[in-house]
Amino acid sequence: MAQETMQNNLEYLSLNKLGRIGYKISHFFTGIPKKANKKIHDVPIKVRKKGLAFNNIFRTLIRAFARGDFKTRLSFILMGFGLVTRHQVIRGALYFLYEAFFILFMVLIGGNALSMLPTLGSLSSVWFTVYDKDGLDIQQPAYFDNSFTILLYSILAFVFIGILIFLWYNQIRDSINLQERSYIGKYASDKQTLKNVLDKSYDKTLLFIPIGGLTIFTIIPIVMMIVIAFTNYDYFHISPSKLFDWVGFYNLGQVFSSTGAGQGTAFLRVFIQVLLWTIIWAFFATFSNYFLGMIIAMIINIKGIKLKKLWRTVLISTIAVPQFISLMLISFMFGNSSFAPINAILMNLGWTESPIAWLSDSAFNALLPKVVIILVNTWVGVPYTMLICTGLLMNIPEDLYESARIDGASPAKMYMKITLPYMLFVTGPYLLSQFIGNINNFNVIYLLSSGGPAFIYDTAHETVPAALTTSGVGQTDLLITWIYKLTTNQYYDYGLASVLGILVFVLVAFFSLLFYNNSNSVNNEEEFQ
Amino acid sequence: MNREGKTHYRSHKRKIITRNVLVYTLLVIVSIIWLVPFFYLVMQSLTSAYNPSVIIPALPTEDNINAGKVVFSFDNYITLFAGMMNKTSGERELVYDFKVWYLNTLIIAAISSIIETVLVLGTSYAFSRLRFKARKPLMKLILVLGMFPGFLSMIIIYFILKLIGMEGNIFSLIFIYVAGSAMQYYIAKGFFDTIPKSLDEAAMIDGANKNTIFFKVIMPLSKPIVVYTFLITFTAPWGDFMMASFLAAGDSTAWTVAVGLRTMITTLTDQQKYFPVFWAGGVVTSIPIMILFFWLQKYYVEGITGGAVKG
Numbered sequence: 001m002a003q004e005t006m007q008n009n010l011e012y013l014s015l016n017k018l019g020r021i022g023y024k025i026s027h028f029f030t031g032i033p034k035k036a037n038k039k040i041h042d043v044p045i046k047v048r049k050k051g052l053a054f055n056n057i058f059r060t061l062i063r064a065f066a067r068g069d070f071k072t073r074l075s076f077i078l079m080g081f082g083l084v085t086r087h088q089v090i091r092g093a094l095y096f097l098y099e100a101f102f103i104l105f106m107v108l109i110g111g112n113a114l115s116m117l118p119t120l121g122s123l124s125s126v127w128f129t130v131y132d133k134d135g136l137d138i139q140q141p142a143y144f145d146n147s148f149t150i151l152l153y154s155i156l157a158f159v160f161i162g163i164l165i166f167l168w169y170n171q172i173r174d175s176i177n178l179q180e181r182s183y184i185g186k187y188a189s190d191k192q193t194l195k196n197v198l199d200k201s202y203d204k205t206l207l208f209i210p211i212g213g214l215t216i217f218t219i220i221p222i223v224m225m226i227v228i229a230f231t232n233y234d235y236f237h238i239s240p241s242k243l244f245d246w247v248g249f250y251n252l253g254q255v256f257s258s259t260g261a262g263q264g265t266a267f268l269r270v271f272i273q274v275l276l277w278t279i280i281w282a283f284f285a286t287f288s289n290y291f292l293g294m295i296i297a298m299i300i301n302i303k304g305i306k307l308k309k310l311w312r313t314v315l316i317s318t319i320a321v322p323q324f325i326s327l328m329l330i331s332f333m334f335g336n337s338s339f340a341p342i343n344a345i346l347m348n349l350g351w352t353e354s355p356i357a358w359l360s361d362s363a364f365n366a367l368l369p370k371v372v373i374i375l376v377n378t379w380v381g382v383p384y385t386m387l388i389c390t391g392l393l394m395n396i397p398e399d400l401y402e403s404a405r406i407d408g409a410s411p412a413k414m415y416m417k418i419t420l421p422y423m424l425f426v427t428g429p430y431l432l433s434q435f436i437g438n439i440n441n442f443n444v445i446y447l448l449s450s451g452g453p454a455f456i457y458d459t460a461h462e463t464v465p466a467a468l469t470t471s472g473v474g475q476t477d478l479l480i481t482w483i484y485k486l487t488t489n490q491y492y493d494y495g496l497a498s499v500l501g502i503l504v505f506v507l508v509a510f511f512s513l514l515f516y517n518n519s520n521s522v523n524n525e526e527e528f529q
Numbered sequence: 530m531n532r533e534g535k536t537h538y539r540s541h542k543r544k545i546i547t548r549n550v551l552v553y554t555l556l557v558i559v560s561i562i563w564l565v566p567f568f569y570l571v572m573q574s575l576t577s578a579y580n581p582s583v584i585i586p587a588l589p590t591e592d593n594i595n596a597g598k599v600v601f602s603f604d605n606y607i608t609l610f611a612g613m614m615n616k617t618s619g620e621r622e623l624v625y626d627f628k629v630w631y632l633n634t635l636i637i638a639a640i641s642s643i644i645e646t647v648l649v650l651g652t653s654y655a656f657s658r659l660r661f662k663a664r665k666p667l668m669k670l671i672l673v674l675g676m677f678p679g680f681l682s683m684i685i686i687y688f689i690l691k692l693i694g695m696e697g698n699i700f701s702l703i704f705i706y707v708a709g710s711a712m713q714y715y716i717a718k719g720f721f722d723t724i725p726k727s728l729d730e731a732a733m734i735d736g737a738n739k740n741t742i743f744f745k746v747i748m749p750l751s752k753p754i755v756v757y758t759f760l761i762t763f764t765a766p767w768g769d770f771m772m773a774s775f776l777a778a779g780d781s782t783a784w785t786v787a788v789g790l791r792t793m794i795t796t797l798t799d800q801q802k803y804f805p806v807f808w809a810g811g812v813v814t815s816i817p818i819m820i821l822f823f824w825l826q827k828y829y830v831e832g833i834t835g836g837a838v839k840g
Contacts, residue, residue: 152688198740203661205740206651211667213708216689218674221682296559299552304545313826314560318567320819322768324787325811329570332581341569344582379563388716391753395723426723429672430715436676442771480678487681501681508676516672 057169064176072175079168082175086182087189095171102164106157113153120231121145124243147244148233155224159215229498251499267465270455270473271500273365275507278478281374282438288378290431293385294393294423300386301393312390315383323380327447330376334358334448359476362453366475369449373476377444388430389423396422428519432512439508440480451477451485479504574808577602579801605809613802627810629782630789633699634766635817637785641706642763648710649758650751653717654743658729668714675712683775690776698783701776706766713758720754721747756828764818786814 012023064072068082075082080095116122123144129137178188197205229251237244255271300311318326333341336357343355361368396419404414424431445451451474457464471485479500486497569584576586577600587593589600608614612623655661656668686705690696695704724747732742748755766773770787777783784792790810793803 148688152685152692195738199738202739202743203655203659203664206655206659207667207711210648210652210711214671214674214711217686217705217708218677218682218712220689221685222674222677224685225677225681299555302552304549305552305556309826311556311560313823315563316822316826317819318563319764320815320822321567321570321811322764322787322814324768324770324791325808325814326566326570329566329573329808329811333566333569335581339580339582341582341584345584379566383563387757391757392720426719427716428719430719432672433675433715436672440676440678442680483678483681487684498681501678505677509673512672512676513669516669 060173060176061169064172068176069179072172072179075172075175079171082178083171086175086178087187088174088178088193090190090193091174092171095167098164098167102160105160109153110157110160113150114157116145116150117154120147120245121150121243125241141241143241145243147231147237151227151231152224155220155227159220225498226502228494229502231495233495234493247495251495254496255499255503266457267468270468273455273475274473274477274479274482277370277476278439278480278504281370281478282435282441284374285377285381285438285441285444286431286435288374289381289385290427290434292378293382294389296382297386297389297393298419301390312386315386318379319383319387323443324447326380327376327443330379331359331448334372334376336360359449360453362456362475366453369453369476373444373448376448377441380444388427392423392426393419429516432515432519436508436512439478439504441478442480442484445476445478445481446484449476450474451481570808570811573805574605574812575601575603576805577604579804605805606813608806609809609813613806625781625789625793627786627789627813630784630786631813633783634785634787634814637699637702637706638763638766641703641766642759644703644707645710645713645762646755646759648707649713649762650717650748650755651743652711653714653721654747656714657718657721658726658743658747659739671712671714680771680775683772687776697777697780699777699785702766702773702785705772705776706762710762713761717751717754717758720751724750753828756825760821760825763821767814767818786810790814 012020015023065076068075071082071085078096079099080092082092083089083095084092121144124146125141125143127139127141130140131137181187230246230248231244232247232250233244236242255267296315299305300308305311335341335343336355336359338344338347338355340355342358343352346352347355357368358372359369400418401414404418409417451472453476454472454474455468457468471482471489473482473485477485483497483500483504486493486500572583572585573581576583577589580599583599586601587598589602593600608621609627612621614620615622656664687696690701690704695701728746728750729742732746737745766785766787768787770785770791773785774788774791777785777788781789781792790807793810794807
């Protein structure tokens, strides 16, 4: 919409190219108050909508209790009873099974864990003496409370409680609905349920396993990690032999304050440098791959170019080598010594006197290693992009190009007006996921440079905190590899690592949701059908 | 054709020839850049001794061997499967079992890729074609979840697996890979979005339910994306060593190729001796994937849907 009004705006059209860009930028910023105003304006409406939905839930519950027969009322305690007795045996039985599972979990594990959640346990382990058959005494530990499992089980308990409330409400609503429908002689049966599985509620069928897997192996761990950021889970508090405890915002304070691990500005300085490099890296890594891959795919797609299959196969065959092997191979080729192939070749040719430290040169904030890493990443990533783009490019309706050609459009114009919008539309969310993936791209950095070269500290004027020295954070480290170092080095600090993790998360989430909400491919999903 | 037309035709032809020359040169350069490391890998795996500066080993003639040159040999491949030669006893000692790792990875890749392909396509179809209340929030949620640094949660995943008694075997890895399939919906969803909805509607009028539409209407038009998803999910386990090493821990019978090879050069004593073996392992690992890529080539490179859908 905004685009169209801009195209018709005389003021905009009278500008030259540079002016137009400036106009768009200023337009964007002057538009912010208006947008913000609209957002604020929407708030009461949204709140009201939410309130109404909430109100509805309570009204349904009250209606079910007041007007329900004994079957519906019994459903308040015995989940699924109302459904089983009204010909919906399968659904009713499933509800009941969940309730049974929930009670079992709470009695065996959940209740105990929840009761210890505020303190995270009081007694970790006791050492006692046993005598083996030779009469020698051996010290043996007996483990009691384990802060880690207490936390994990408590989170599981919360998730299960949430699911229980959701299911509980659903089955009561269904029960009262079925009851009211039976007054007018309408019945639903298991047959209908089974039919819906493949039709009306097909979304639930398809998404049940993926979302379930996501909940257990992604959402719960993430919640747990966020919670751990508020504890002192580190080298000195390892479960099961030691307990850890809640420390509030202490870890977050370490990153930003001048006391604690911060001690001077060294920590903050390193943090900002790593953050900046992470963003620069993600930007270049994503877009160099994307455009180079697309261009190569387009070149191979040109009509009249022979051996198309061969060119594609050459590139794709590099995917077949597992990434960590090809990365290690390349890090060998770019080795520091004069024996490493690239240095050896360059020295043989006489292009350089001494070996070049491709991946550990620290001049200009380690510019050379950074450039090499981005180039190598292009080598790794382009075949994938090409693979994706090849098919998609062929999918662009040929008549679009034909009519453009008849109108006398140049190839560059056709690319800008047809190819690129189409590709951005189809691959928009993928591009975003690539960007996020690159911010969290562990393999490339870890295997190529391992984060090196090290930061240089002015030890005369600042105390360098242990979080920097023991983790050995280097100039090509991304936040993710730094976090890895924090969690795997000898004096690991999970609390601090999670704080950094959350900071990455907040940063990325903010920008990507901003992009996502304004992205054309999300808002007009059916544009290119 | 008049004179003017002829010159126009000629200049057009000349233009195409220059363009083609340019394009072919470019393609050759690109191919060389992408093949060099690969070539280096194969050559390094065929050397008789570890020496990174050797680009092409010498021929295994008497003179070359006596001169102490690095020569061509298949020794690394034999070592990979039969174990390192012990110089004093003259027998091969098996420090690790590559065959087990290989089989493990093959099983994991085969099972997880099939299940994942089904789940990824199902998720993508649901997000692209079905309209339900939680659709947009779920898509946003999955996007946001991908932003969290993955391995921070590995230790927790390990504990969760322990809770259900699944830790430390190859099936736990299958579990983890399958559980992450919802996060990979982007490409297939983008693809499904470009298939006209009119096809669904026509099928619906004919009385098909959503399941039938998915399998009988959308799937036949989506072979390339099915193949693509399968290939990507099949290749992943061969290269993933972070998650795999974390879950398999110390038990070397549960290692995948990636964990095993990586351990071989990071923890074994005498690492330098193992580097050529490592490269040989890399070549052997690439073979099944390469066969698969060649075999399925016609699906992913020959146009995704062509005119069939657009018509």
